[in-house]
Amino acid sequence: MLKDFWDYMKTRKKWWLTPVIIFLLVLGGLIFLTSSTAVAPFIYTLF
Numbered sequence: 472m473l474k475d476f477w478d479y480m481k482t483r484k485k486w487w488l489t490p491v492i493i494f495l496l497v498l499g500g501l502i503f504l505t506s507s508t509a510v511a512p513f514i515y516t517l518f
Contacts, residue, residue, distance in 0.1 A: 480488060
């Protein structure tokens with residue numbers, strides 16, 4: 472899937488999608504980390 476996405480970006484010159492995808496991955500990672508009770512207090516102090 473990542474290879475197909477990379478080929479799409481190279482072919483169509485959609486480089487503006489890169490920051491959007493990175494932001495969504497980071498946001499998803501933060502949501503995943505805050506679901507566990509041990510890491511949640513440290514994530515909440517960042518905001």
